[in-house]
Amino acid sequence: MSASNLLKKWFGRKERPQIKAGEEEEFYRAGQWQLVWWKFRRHKLAQMAMVVLGIMYFIVIFAEFVSPHDPLRRFKQYLSFPPTAIHIRDQEGKFRLPFVYGMVMKRDPVTFRPFYEEDPNAIYPIKLFVRGDPYKFWGLFDADLHLFGTGTDDMPLFVMGTDSIGRDEMSRIFYGGRISLSVGLVGIAVSFVLGLTLGGISGFFGGIVDEAIQRVIEVITTLPTIPLWMALAAALPREWPQLRIYFATTLILSILGWTGLARSVRGRLLSMREEDFVLAARLDGESEWAIIVRYMIPGFASYIIVSLTGSLPGMILGETSLSFLGIGLNPPTISWGVMLQDAQDIMNVAHYPWILWPVPVVVLAVLMFNFLGDGLRDAADPYVT
Amino acid sequence: MLGYIFQRIVRAVPQLLLISVLAFIIIQLPPGDIVTLQIQRLRNSGVEVDEVQAQALIRQYGMDKPMYQRYFLWITNIITKFDFGYSFTFEKPVTEVIMERMGYTFAIALFAHIFTWTVAIPIGVYVAVKQYSITDYIVTFITFIGLAVPAFFLAMIIMYVALTKFDIRAGGLFSQEYLVLPWSWGKFLDLLSHLWLPIILLGTGGVAGTIRTMRAMMLDELRKQYVTVARAKGLSEFQVIVRYPSRLAINPILSGVMWLLPWLFSGGLMVEIVLNLQTAGPALYSSLRNQDMYMAGAYILITGFLTAISAILSDVLLAVSDPRIRFGGVEGA
Numbered sequence: 001m002s003a004s005n006l007l008k009k010w011f012g013r014k015e016r017p018q019i020k021a022g023e024e025e026e027f028y029r030a031g032q033w034q035l036v037w038w039k040f041r042r043h044k045l046a047q048m049a050m051v052v053l054g055i056m057y058f059i060v061i062f063a064e065f066v067s068p069h070d071p072l073r074r075f076k077q078y079l080s081f082p083p084t085a086i087h088i089r090d091q092e093g094k095f096r097l098p099f100v101y102g103m104v105m106k107r108d109p110v111t112f113r114p115f116y117e118e119d120p121n122a123i124y125p126i127k128l129f130v131r132g133d134p135y136k137f138w139g140l141f142d143a144d145l146h147l148f149g150t151g152t153d154d155m156p157l158f159v160m161g162t163d164s165i166g167r168d169e170m171s172r173i174f175y176g177g178r179i180s181l182s183v184g185l186v187g188i189a190v191s192f193v194l195g196l197t198l199g200g201i202s203g204f205f206g207g208i209v210d211e212a213i214q215r216v217i218e219v220i221t222t223l224p225t226i227p228l229w230m231a232l233a234a235a236l237p238r239e240w241p242q243l244r245i246y247f248a249t250t251l252i253l254s255i256l257g258w259t260g261l262a263r264s265v266r267g268r269l270l271s272m273r274e275e276d277f278v279l280a281a282r283l284d285g286e287s288e289w290a291i292i293v294r295y296m297i298p299g300f301a302s303y304i305i306v307s308l309t310g311s312l313p314g315m316i317l318g319e320t321s322l323s324f325l326g327i328g329l330n331p332p333t334i335s336w337g338v339m340l341q342d343a344q345d346i347m348n349v350a351h352y353p354w355i356l357w358p359v360p361v362v363v364l365a366v367l368m369f370n371f372l373g374d375g376l377r378d379a380a381d382p383y384v385t
Numbered sequence: 386m387l388g389y390i391f392q393r394i395v396r397a398v399p400q401l402l403l404i405s406v407l408a409f410i411i412i413q414l415p416p417g418d419i420v421t422l423q424i425q426r427l428r429n430s431g432v433e434v435d436e437v438q439a440q441a442l443i444r445q446y447g448m449d450k451p452m453y454q455r456y457f458l459w460i461t462n463i464i465t466k467f468d469f470g471y472s473f474t475f476e477k478p479v480t481e482v483i484m485e486r487m488g489y490t491f492a493i494a495l496f497a498h499i500f501t502w503t504v505a506i507p508i509g510v511y512v513a514v515k516q517y518s519i520t521d522y523i524v525t526f527i528t529f530i531g532l533a534v535p536a537f538f539l540a541m542i543i544m545y546v547a548l549t550k551f552d553i554r555a556g557g558l559f560s561q562e563y564l565v566l567p568w569s570w571g572k573f574l575d576l577l578s579h580l581w582l583p584i585i586l587l588g589t590g591g592v593a594g595t596i597r598t599m600r601a602m603m604l605d606e607l608r609k610q611y612v613t614v615a616r617a618k619g620l621s622e623f624q625v626i627v628r629y630p631s632r633l634a635i636n637p638i639l640s641g642v643m644w645l646l647p648w649l650f651s652g653g654l655m656v657e658i659v660l661n662l663q664t665a666g667p668a669l670y671s672s673l674r675n676q677d678m679y680m681a682g683a684y685i686l687i688t689g690f691l692t693a694i695s696a697i698l699s700d701v702l703l704a705v706s707d708p709r710i711r712f713g714g715v716e717g718a
Contacts, residue, residue: 215399215400215403216403218400219403219404219407222400222404222689222692222693222696223404223407223685223688223689223692224647224650224651224685224688224689224692226654226655227651227654227669227681227684227685228411228685230654230669230670230673230681231411231414231673231678231681231682231684231685232411232414234415234674234676234678234681235411235414235415235676235678237415320535321535321537321655324537325658325670326674327673327674343541344659346541346544346545346548346554347548349541349544349545350545350548350549353545353549356541356542356545359538359541359542362538363530363533363534363538366533366534367529367530367533370529370532370533371529
C-alpha cells in the first residue's frame with residue numbers, strides 16, 4: 001500500500017505543481033523521511049519517551065563521570081545503608097542549597113539490628129564536579145572528577161542506598177545500564193542481520209529455499225521463549241570470561257527475535273516484486289541486486305525499524321530475567337538483573353527494600369521503549385493521515 | 386473434514402521431528418558429557434565409583450555411541466517408554482519429577498487464566514463503552530504500565546508488601562509442617578491458603594493485555610449497525626451491550642483458549658520460580674543451575690509438542706466454523 005501511495009504522491013506532485021501554496025505544497029514536496037518525522041512529532045508520548053531514553057543512554061555512556069562512586073568500591077562502615085535523605089531546609093528552617101546530614105549508626109536494643117540517625121550538627125552540602133574515586137574513562141584516560149557528591153569520605157552520598165556489602169546502588173544502576181540497555185541494541189543488530197538476510201533470501205529466491213526457511217521459522221516460533229532462553233544460557237560454559245558470556249547472552253536473546261522480521265521482510269519483498277516501479281527499474285536494465293538495495297529496501301525500511309523497536313523491551317526483560325536467575329551474567333559484571341540477584345531472598349527485600357531500585361528503572365526503560373515503538377509504528381506509514 | 390484433520394497432523398510431523406532434534410542438541414550443549422560430569426560429581430562427594438560402574442553408566446546412556454545413535458536412543462525411549470532421561474539433580478527419572486508437579490502446574494495456571502478473564506473482560510467492556518472518560522484514561526494508563534511490568538517483578542513487590550505490611554510469608558505451596566506429611570484435610574486447607582496468591586499474581590500478568598484486546602474489539606463492534614438496531618428495538622443499554630457486541634468482541638480471546646495448553650506449562654515460569662512453588666518450572670530451574678540438561682530437553686520438547694497440538698486444534702476449530710479455510714487448506718497443503 002505504501003509503495004503505490006508513494007508513487008501516487010510522487011506523480012501527483014508532477015501533475016499539478018503549485019496549485020496550493022503553503023503547507024499543502026510543503027507536504028507534497030517533502031521526502032518520505034521528512035513526512036515520517038512530521039508525523040512522529042505529533043505523537044507527544046513517543047517524543048517524551050525519546051527524551052527520557054536519550055537521558056538514560058547519556059547517563060549510561062558517561063557512567064564513570066555521572067556516578068558518584070566506583071560501583072565496585074565497598075564502603076565498609078555503610079553496609080546496607082538506606083538512601084540518604086537530601087534536604088534543602090536545615091534545623092532552623094532556613095533554606096539552603098541541597099545538603100545531607102551526617103549519619104550516626106545506632107543499634108536496636110531488642111533486635112541488635114543497626115539503624116541510622118541524622119546528626120543535625122554535621123552538614124555536608126552536595127557539590128557539583130567533585131573529586132572522588134579514580135576511574136579510567138571509557139578505559140582510556142585516568143580521571144577522578146564526578147558530576148556530583150559530597151566530595152568527602154566522612155559522609156559519602158548514597159542517593160539510593162548501598163547493598164549488603166556497601167556498594168553504592170546509584171552508581172551500580174548507572175553502570176548496570178551499560179549492560180542492560182546495550183544488550184537490547186546488540187540483540188536487535190543481530191536479529192536485524194539474520195532477519196534481513198534470511199527473509200531476503202526467502203522472499204527473493206522463493207521455491208524450495210523459501211519453503212525450508214519458512215518451516216524453520218515455524219518451528220522456532222513454537223519453541224517456548226523463557227525455557228529455551230534459560231536452557232541455552234545455562235548451557236554456557238561457566239569458565240568463559242564475562243565479556244564472552246555477555247555476547248553469547250545477546251545471541252541467545254536474538255535467536256527468537258529475528259523470525260518476525262524475516263517474515264515481514266519476505267512478505268514485503270513478495271508483494272513489492274509485483275509493483276510497477278520494480279518493473280520500471282527492471283526495464284531500465286538495473287541488476288537484481290540494485291533493485292533490492294536501491295528500490296525495495298527503502299520501501300520497507302520504516303517497517304524494519306518499527307519491528308526492531310518492538311523487540312527491544314523483550315530483550316531487556318530477557319537479560320534481566322536470566323541474570324536475576326543467575327544463569328545469564330554474574331558478578332562482578334554489573335547489570336540490572338545481576339543487581340536483582342540480591343532480591344531473590346524476600347527477607348533481604350523486607351529489611352532493605354532499596355535493593356529493588358533496578359525494578360522501577362527496568363520498568364521505566366521498557367515503558368519508554370513501548371511508547372517510542374507506538375509512535376514509530378504510527379509514523380512509519382506517513383501517507384495515511 | 387477427516388481428510389483435512391489428517392493432513393494437518395501429517396504436516397505437523399516434520400515440525401515435531403525438528404523440535405525434538407533441537408531439544409536433543411540443547412541437551413548436548415554443555416561442554417563435556419553428562420555422565421562423565423556426574424561420575425566426577427559422585428567421586429567428589431566421596432561416593433566410590435569404580436571403573437566397571439562408570440563404564441556401565443556410560444553404556445546405559447549410550448555415551449560411547451555416535452551422536453545420531455544417541456538421539457535415536459533418546460527419542461525411542463520417549464516414544465515407547467515415556468522416558469525423558471534421568472535428572473541428576475533430583476536423582477529421579479525426569480518423567481517422575483515432571484509428573485508429580487504437573488497437577489499443581491496445571492491447576493495454578495488454569496485458575497490464573499480464569500482470574501484474568503473474570504477481571505479483564507468486564508473492565509475491557511466497561512472502558513470501551515465509556516470511551517474517553519476519566520476511567521478510560523486511568524485504565525489505559527495502568528494497562529500501559531502493566532504491559533511493561535513483568536509478572537515476576539509484580540510478584541516480588543507483592544511478596545514484599547505482604548511480608549512487611551500483613552506479615553504473610555508468601556511463597557511455596559505448603560507450610561513447613563505439612564510439606565512432608567501425607568494428604569489430609571488439614572494439608573488440603575493449607576494448600577488452598579497458599580494457592581490464592583500465586584493464582585492472583587500469575588493472573589494479573591495477563592490482565593493488561595486482555596483489557597487492551599477487549600477494549601479494541603468492543604470499540605469496533607459498538608460502531609456497527611446491529612447495535613443501533615438493538616437499541617432501536619428498545620432493549621435496555623445493559624442488555625444491548627451484554628447480549629450482542631460483547632459476545633462478538635470476546636471471540637479473539639476464545640480462539641486464544643487453544644494456546645492455553647503450552648502456556649499452562651511454561652507461561653508462569655518466572656513467577657513460579659520467584660514464589661518457589663512446587664510446580665514444574667522451579668524444578669527446571671534448579672536442574673538448569675547444575676547444567677542437568679535432560680530436564681530442559683523434556684521441558685522444551687513437551688512445550689513444543691503442546692504448542693503444535695494447540696495449533697492443530699485451533700486450525701481444525703477454524704475449519705469447522707469456516708468452510709472456506711477447509712477447502713483452501715486441502716488444496717494448498
